[in-house]
Amino acid sequence: MSKAAAQNDSLVQSTKSEKNHRSLWQDAVKRLSKNKAAVVSLVFMTVVVVSAVLGPILSSYPYELQDLDRINTPPVVMDVNALPDGIRTVIPEDYIQLGPIYWNTRHWLGTDELGRDLLVRILYGARVSLAVGFLAAIVSLIIGVLYGSIAGYVGGRLDNIMMRFVDTLYSLPFMFFVILLMAVAGRSFYLLFIAIGAVSWLTTARIVRGQVMSLKNSEFVEAARASGTSHLSIILTHLIPNTIGPIIVYFSLLVPRVMLEESFLSFIGLGVQAPMASWGSIVADAQSIYLFCPWQIVFPGLALTLTLFSLNFIGDGLRDALDPKLKGKQ
Amino acid sequence: MIGFVLKRILGAVVTLFVIITLSFFMMRLAPGGPFSKDRNFPPEVLENIKKKYDLDKPLLVQYGLYIKRIVVDFDLGPSTRYSDRSVNELVGDGFMYSLKVGLGALIVALMLGLISGLLAALNHNKFLDYFPMSLSMVGISIPDFVLANLLVLILTQMFFLLPAAGVDSLAGYVIPCFTLGLIYASSIARLTRGGMLEILSQDFVRTAKAKGLSGSTILWKHSLKGGLLPVVSYLGPATAGMFTGGLVVEKICFIPGLGKLFIESAINRDYTLSMGCVIVYAVLILIFNLIVDLVYGLLDPRVAYE
């Protein structure tokens, strides 16, 4: 038995039949609603998603609009008339004084190196980051579920070969393949999450395979088989729906991981195409001037970290809720 | 047991072969070769260079020659970018640096991860559970380039405590080892906590408690072995990951390690060097997985060596 299998067999162990499906879900929702961290995270994520959708529409600044008169304007300053330092621009009319501090009323979170509104860019970046995270996770899910359920259902030799292949891919350096995939197939937004998804389906496949193997000899599958249902439809209508619990849990932990990977790709310059922005690319852009313009790294960094934080909490909460036996296990 | 090991080694060799083949053709498929430069070689010169690296031959012949060279001579060939250097040498040198940083990171990860994980499990649902666990959540949620930059800024520029970069002194290892270690420590902490909680809730521990055995005996004698199983299986790929280094850490801390070599050789299409890195990485993963499986068998009597 090898590492990832061991890691996930906790998720694999649960066997449920269709009959107690509904009550299971009701129980899960109840348990989840008692988990404070998960509830707070869910609320936070809702706020993030809503503002990501509405924010860029409501704002008066398009995310790509440059204002070269307002390069690197800070969100707050102590003194609007301080001498310029060569990097930041402060235009006194944009600021109002509240207490000892001047607040930027034109660009609430300041601007970046091309005078673009940081708030709008963060909100727009949320769309991209979340889209990459979710879409890549979905891609990995689709591949993994199909692959895993076929291997598990057919079993025997085919299963052996298919799983050996998964083992092999596990020993491949992930980033090496993402870089080459992007080079071979060109750089597009879609390719970004397809590439990430295409290399992160392995664990999903393992989980699903384990589930399917433990389910395929259960009574309701036998019954379906006896009544002449085709193999494909058994897999699609009976087996896959029953693996949904562990998959949701794994999915919720995969999304933040993918978002982190996207930020790494941005760091090495392989992220989304400008002027499009993701949180990772906004942080990476500000890397060289963070000493002078900390707001350019703090706000998007905070958005990224808090979101990953909540997604991980939600994932943990879901796992506890769907499978109380496994409480707290990764 | 010996039969099991032999079987696994055989499997690993097959796996390695598949990996080499896959990477070889992926690499050749990627646009731009090792000799496309911003200053183009005159065509006759390019021909000569290609000849030197056998790149003028059909792809399958190149592949055959490459496999032959690795298997027969244990030679990864000359680097196509650093033309006076062999890949064996480059990868060997780089690996020594990454190994040192990786060992440091492993120690950091294990110490912090195990301690906070155990603390959390033993203080389930108390402050000492929530606090380290929230911290570990930060650990898995913060991009490493942000963390590394932050540490460098605070420790070397605001307070001149450590050298800003370079590993010519022991102090130079602190930031890279911590950055790399912290990321893994978070996962280890979570796994430790989870594993321990599960074991502690099992019947035999309850029985032991009922028998009046002291808390520490239960912990050390009975629970730790089973509770750390998930950590052990995680450590296989994690250790391989730490030993092969991280691009970010190596770039920011200026370490001539394998991680930087790996990403840069892939981007530079240094065919032989990046293949060499893939092979080292894969071999390490396979070795550590084998070790993990063996350790697993020792710790958990339920797992028979299939």
Place this chain on the structure above:
Amino acid sequence: MQSPPDEFVFNNSAEPETLDPHRLSGSYDSNITNQIFEGLMSRGADWATVVPGQAETYSVSADGKTYTFRLRPQLKWSDGSPLTAKDFEYSFLRLMDPATASTYAYWFTDSVEGGQAFAKNPTTENRANVKVRAIDDRTLSITLSKPVPYFLQLVAETPAFPVKREVVEKFKDAWIRPENIVSNGPFRLAEWKVNDRIVMEKNPHYFAAQKVKLNRAVALPISDKQTAVNLFRQGRLDWSGPQGAPGSLVAAYRSDPQFRVHPAFITYFYRLNVTRPPLNDVRVRQALTLAINRQELVERVTRGGELATSVYVPPKVGDSKSVETLVGIDHKQNVARAKQLLAEAGFPNGKGFPAMELLYNSDETHKRVALAIQQMWKKELGVDIRLFNQEWKVYLQKQQMLDFSVSRAGWAGDYPDAATFLEIFLSDSGNNQTGWKNAEYDRLFAAANKQMNVKARNEMMAQAESILLREAPIIPLFFYTNFGFLRPEVLGFEPNLIDRPFLRYISKQGG
């Protein structure tokens, strides 16, 4: 932590690919090779001037075709063995031999008599016909097939450095390793750990060794600019390297007395693919050129002290010329003219202008420039372009295959002469990469290179450049700057166009 006064520790920004003077191509390579080798001619601290090197005198025949170099007496290799004209003869032939596969062999094969035949077909007979001859131990004669006005410049650069035959033949590719290498420059290679450090020590056998002040120099290949600055701040570097700071921070660092900014011999420009409609219409190319506000670009976007330019060849020492450019001083007028040209080409206010991509390689500055220009073209002309960022090798390949519409480019001069810039847009140049061919341009360039009269030659070069700018297969944007932190106690490191440290002239106060 600071280095001793007889040691200079600097950032070389990247790991050299090789130090073999005949095989290298990048500035990271030649910045090291120039310390450990020396050619017949050498360079002053300002890089642009040629001074006697291993040769103490030279003479040129009246027709400008035969150069005779007289070597200094008692020249020695770093191992103490005598260095003679025979060594130079061998080295020039090694460079020109196609088996060496040198990027720069063409500098000599194109001009030395017998060079082309030898490069095409390296037979013993052709080898014997190459007119590089050691007359005696101290005299070398080189005969050219045509006069080359800047020939001495070439002789001072890395491809013309001598290598020792016995060492090269004995150790093959490994001859350049510190344990094998024998060189003839002011320094010798003491240690070379890949990606870690290169250590050079004073070469006691160098003819002017008593004038070399440093005893040791260490070059570090730090690619992360912020890391280089951090190390400098801690006193662990004497020089933070060529472009030794994050580009976006230059504006802030400029007030620091230890920071210096000076012009570079590099032009930043955009290539236009003239084989692709609508860029096959010269009016469209001119409109795109005119609509860019270069002053705004350098003052507000790049902000590294770059010099905005609408001409292609950077200004250099001792050089006056009159190049005609489309772009006038008044930006408003330029834009009006651009609009008119675009309308004439059939795209009034950008209407009907097809989708176009701007290709650039992953880099902070390239991205900002591209974004700014995207907005300028949109605003002034109504032309929409999409940015297309690619990693280095893919970018190179696309540019090579003419698989782009607009592409970011830069060109660094190899020697201080307009030819090093203009030659790449000749019809048959492998570095042209625009699809643009112009017979008149080729003719002027060839004529200029036969012209020994400096003024007349500059005039012809300027005419060629004017054609290039009028036809606009490229859009010049700005000339780069060199910048970096240099410790005040370092003396003799003159700012030069290619930011090469000449260790032989450098010393440190108290050293």
